[in-house]
Amino acid sequence: MLSHRIDQSTELKLLERHHAGAIFRLVDANRDHLRPWFFWVDETKNVSDSEQFVQKALEGFARGTEIHLGIWVDGEMAGIVGAHTIDRIKCYAEIGYWLGERFQGRGIVTRAVRALIDELLGERGLNRVEIRCAASNRRSQGVAERLGFRREGRLKKATLVRGEFEDLLLFGMLAEEWRAGKGEGAGR
Numbered sequence: 001m002l003s004h005r006i007d008q009s010t011e012l013k014l015l016e017r018h019h020a021g022a023i024f025r026l027v028d029a030n031r032d033h034l035r036p037w038f039f040w041v042d043e044t045k046n047v048s049d050s051e052q053f054v055q056k057a058l059e060g061f062a063r064g065t066e067i068h069l070g071i072w073v074d075g076e077m078a079g080i081v082g083a084h085t086i087d088r089i090k091c092y093a094e095i096g097y098w099l100g101e102r103f104q105g106r107g108i109v110t111r112a113v114r115a116l117i118d119e120l121l122g123e124r125g126l127n128r129v130e131i132r133c134a135a136s137n138r139r140s141q142g143v144a145e146r147l148g149f150r151r152e153g154r155l156k157k158a159t160l161v162r163g164e165f166e167d168l169l170l171f172g173m174l175a176e177e178w179r180a181g182k183g184e185g186a187g188r
């Protein structure tokens with residue numbers, strides 16, 4: 001088991017096959033909360049769909065192109081944070097995250113993303129990380145802003161929210177900015 005403790009109650013654990021049940025239960029209990037932002041919610045119909053997700057996540061981890069970590073709060077799965085694209089040629093990664101609705105508002109994802117960025121820009125030596133989120137997703141933008149990301153652009157009608165095309169906001173953070181202290185204090 002690969003894990004990283006963030007604080008007394010919160011731990012990140014590399015997703016493993018035996019986590020599939022916990023992932024499925026959390027998705028199933030939060031369908032209305034997650035559906036606007038993720039196409040995969042309606043495609044997650046039973047535990048075997050979550051098993052397949054974990055299998056692909058582990059294959060990506062082995063290739064070095066993805067990392068997916070469960071966020072565990074007081075021993076309960078609260079959400080997932082990860083880099084679903086790690087490009088080792090261009091030295092950048094794209095980060096994504098979600099929480100069960102009742103775990104929001106406690107800084108959990110901000111702290112989890114902070115730890116993931118330390119891994120990507122520190123340990124793995126990447127140059128840049130990105131967060132992309134729908135223009136109407138204020139909570140997701142809040143995570144990027146709290147961590148000191150720069151808003152770099154607006155991609156017109158580049159995502160789907162509730163079946164409608166919507167603009168996507170692009171946030172970026174460079175390794176040198178992260179080292180210089182942007183994000184310092186965020187989520188602590």
Ligand SMILES: CC(C)(COP(=O)(O)OP(=O)(O)OC[C@H]1O[C@@H](n2cnc3c(N)ncnc32)[C@H](O)[C@@H]1OP(=O)(O)O)[C@@H](O)C(=O)NCCC(=O)NCCS
Nearest residue numbers: 037097098099104105106107108109110133139140187188
């Ligand atoms: C996006 C999402 C993960 C953000 O969750 P969140 O709870 O707002 O983010 P955090 O866990 O970082 O918590 C931040 C909140 O906790 C508060 N907070 C409390 N203690 C804190 C601490 N120590 N550090 C930082 N924030 C803290 C912040 O003030 C903020 O509160 P606010 O909601 O009043 O602004 C969540 O809304 C979600 O899962 N949405 C659906 C899926 C989704 O949209 N994913 C992103 C797709 S791009």
